[in-house]
Amino acid sequence: MTRGNRNVDLRHLRYFVAVAEEENIGRAAARLHISQPPLTRQIQQLEEELGVTLFTRTPRGMELTQAGELFLEEARNIRALVEQATERTQRAGQGKLGRLDVGIFGSAILDAIPKLLLAFRNRYPDVKVVLHTMTKAEQIEALRQRRISVGFNRMLAPLADLEIKQVTTETLLLAVPAEHPLAAQPVIHFAELQDHPMVLFPTGARPSFIDKVIGLCTDSGFQPLISQEVGDAVTGVALVAGGFGVCLVPDSATTLQFPGVIYRQLADTPPNFYVDLSCIYRKDDQSPILAAFLDTAERYREETA
Amino acid sequence: MTRGNRNVDLRHLRYFVAVAEEENIGRAAARLHISQPPLTRQIQQLEEELGVTLFTRTPRGMELTQAGELFLEEARNIRALVEQATERTQRAGQGKLGRLDVGIFGSAILDAIPKLLLAFRNRYPDVKVVLHTMTKAEQIEALRQRRISVGFNRMLAPLADLEIKQVTTETLLLAVPAEHPLAAQPVIHFAELQDHPMVLFPTGARPSFIDKVIGLCTDSGFQPLISQEVGDAVTGVALVAGGFGVCLVPDSATTLQFPGVIYRQLADTPPNFYVDLSCIYRKDDQSPILAAFLDTAERYREETA
DNA sequence: TTTGATGATACCTGTAGGGTATTGAGAAGG
DNA sequence: CCTTCTCAATACCCTACAGGTATCATCAAA
Known part of the structure; x- marks a missing residue:
């Protein structure tokens, strides 16, 4: 049994779905903005890779076989998943999706932090914010160990690897x-x-x-x-x-x-x-979620100045 | 926002997963049996397509960003689905997976048909056999309308588009x-x-x-x-x-x-x-499931001859 | 400072995907 | 019955791009 799917790629799926839906290679080719012969070849190639006849060729066009019907479902499903995966990843890359671990100290939850977190959640509703109560020293250690991405505290002293930004x-x-x-x-x-x-x-x-x-x-x-x-x-x-x-x-x-x-x-x-009330974070942290959070903090600082 | 995923293909996912797992482009390239520079380029290209930084480059290798972690999960998932889809489609193409609609008449269920269906189910356990009780005339119409793939009856007369095979x-x-x-x-x-x-x-x-x-x-x-x-x-x-x-x-x-x-x-x-007890099916039916069924029927006929 | 990892760049090559022109094969129509 | 139309398939060409080799850039450790 050949492991043919090595060379099956998403183009094949896209083309296959188009042909299955149009039941006609010419129309499918037009829809895909390519000419008919390459599409014919891609479909043949896909069938060869799979070792399965996906269409029966009729004088009126292309008709799915039973195996083709099954593959159509799967192909649509896979394409939707790819779409979703890229979309989600892009959102994650823009800091719109993911998780932000925040270190806070006991009484900082009184005023500024709740307001700031509220503003952040409004702008980035799909970022899960997790709060960790910890002392200043614990925050610094947790930042270095990457257990949190940002900490809040007062009277922070400069450190080589950590950046401090007043809120x-x-x-x-x-x-x-x-x-x-x-x-x-x-x-x-x-x-x-x-x-x-x-x-x-x-x-x-x-x-x-x-x-x-x-x-x-x-x-x-x-x-x-x-x-x-x-x-x-x-x-x-x-x-x-x-x-x-x-x-x-x-x-x-x-x-x-x-x-x-x-x-x-x-x-x-x-x-x-x-x-002061400041936040502290790793200088080398490129996370877009952190960037988004700091941007929200900056806006907050400006608004409450 | 660019719809960049148009050119993301499964090769990118395969390469991405390898790099993410090895955390090192050179080792990943070796594992993929290609050289390092093309792999570097493919990863860059993937990042560009997505518009997202998936790795942070460190002197020790490649480290996933948060967005990269997410994409890794998705990529693994998609690759598994493609694997599964091709495998299932291949099985369907070999008649090992799918559905067979069978027309039977009232009293034919007495002896031969149950035995034959049992034999078929043993050989092709993932084919779902659906029985439809119908008269001879109904079977012929259902065959022509493709509502069933095979019918059982006695004293069938030859027809132009249907094949008869004695069981x-x-x-x-x-x-x-x-x-x-x-x-x-x-x-x-x-x-x-x-x-x-x-x-x-x-x-x-x-x-x-x-x-x-x-x-x-x-x-x-x-x-x-x-x-x-x-x-x-x-x-x-x-x-x-x-x-x-x-x-x-x-x-x-x-x-x-x-x-x-x-x-x-x-x-x-x-x-x-x-x-006689015969089965009847469309001459132009190329379905591998039907072929498998007819083969089982033939063996049954030989064994009970 | 040197050495040895790493990933990135420059540049070349071959293949495979896409294009045009044409053929072959049924179905429809006069 | 022949013509015509509409499909997919084939032949052949061209170019874009994946992959190869050689080399560079960078940083850490010795």
């Missing part, structure tokens, strides 16, 4: 217990924080938002009174609600409406009284 | 009511039938088995006493059981064991005291 900046607010003395004041000056215990976050890899806060204080000439260091903003605000002190948070933390916690703007704030 | 012959027996006078005799001579009413079958297109029986009688010098004409052998034997008379039947009718009916051989039978 948004947030100014800082003070989370205060409702019964706290500061809460009663009409205006709170930043320098007043030196007299009150503060909750800081996050624990983990430095530099982090903790260093940011400490830096702001030292720049203003005082050392903060550290009440607690906790893992993330959510826990921090929960401790504020529990009376552990005040806490500087990015303004997106206002999404957290704990009973007994109020958010206050500060007066006389030092320069750099804001914190 | 078997059966000698005749007499079905007698148990309490009939003839049943008591140790030997029944054919000529004695002139004194007893007979049930004849089948009604419908002539010439038929009825003419056969009448002809046997007239050749022996008498006119049969006709009790009833009925549609088929089953009804005929049923009437014998009801005392309507005796009935000449092909010996396969002994499959019908009605209470009160006994089958007797006759003595002094005239020549041609048998009836």
Whole structure:
């Protein structure tokens, strides 16, 4: 038994389907924009490759044999699949289809990231976005191991193989217990924080938002009174609600409406009284999905500037 | 958006899969028994046709992009389908796969046909045999309209467009009511039938088995006493059981064991005291399935000769 | 720096797919 | 019965492209 299908190619299928549908080589040739003789030869060749008579030649044209009927079904099916495969691959190549693994940190899901992901899903509905909660250090490792394609974090330091792109900046607010003395004041000056215990976050890899806060204080000439260091903003605000002190948070933390916690703007704030939210990704990652995502992030940044 | 897949062909898929699996163009080329440069070009061409980067070139070789991963799955799938399609079509072309529509008459299902169909199904298990019960005239029309490929009947007359092939012959027996006078005799001579009413079958297109029986009688010098004409052998034997008379039947009718009916051989039978069972099919039918069936029928005839 | 992988390029060649002209074979029509 | 029409098949030519050889470019490891 010869393995003839080695030389069967999609052209044969296209031609075969045309002839089967037209039941006439001449018309099929016209439809295919070629002349009749080459089409005759291609059909003969296909029959020879398969070792099967696909058509019975009648004076009125070409009529499918039983085997031909079967092959017609198969050929149509294969052609449709090829069409679909190329189309899907093209969409994947344009970043419109596939999967994007994203690393996020505990409390970054408060404001910017949900909005950004929503915008991305609207533009690329067939890209499956998978979120992985992980710390900054874990994100960097996961990026290098290609377990994620992009991470979100704050206060990212430059790295040789990773690119950092700022998504948004947030100014800082003070989370205060409702019964706290500061809460009663009409205006709170930043320098007043030196007299009150503060909750800081996050624990983990430095530099982090903790260093940011400490830096702001030292720049203003005082050392903060550290009440607690906790893992993330959510826990921090929960401790504020529990009376552990005040806490500087990015303004997106206002999404957290704990009973007994109020958010206050500060007066006389030092320069750099804001914190960035950036995304981080491999410099050598050419994935069109990542490109599409970064483009969406860029638009988001411009819109919210 | 270019419809580039027009020129994607199966060779591209074969090459692509090899490169994707080897992750190295040189090794893939060796596996494909071609040299490296043409393979490089084919892959470039495929990427260009699709408008998608399928591989990232690294100093260690070729690595699939996300879109490439997707296309690999699709390509493997398509290649398997082509393999399957050609294989199935080849089997269909050899008569090993497909469908055979067979016309049979009411009582021919008694002996030969079940055995023959069984033999055919054993040799060609993937051919679906569909039985259609129809009269001789209906079979001929159905053959011409290609609703069936082969019919079974007795006493077929030659026709211009249809071929007749004898499958078997059966000698005749007499079905007698148990309490009939003839049943008591140790030997029944054919000529004695002139004194007893007979049930004849089948009604419908002539010439038929009825003419056969009448002809046997007239050749022996008498006119049969006709009790009833009925549609088929089953009804005929049923009437014998009801005392309507005796009935000449092909010996396969002994499959019908009605209470009160006994089958007797006759003595002094005239020549041609048998009836044929033939199959009939279109002379111009080139179907390999029909050919396979006729071959099985021929073997059956030889084995039962 | 050198060496040794890798894939990419340049250029040639032969084949096979496509074109035109023609033939052969039934069916239809006068 | 001969002609005519309509099919597919054949003969023959030409060109585009798959495949070959030789060489280059690049990067990593020694």
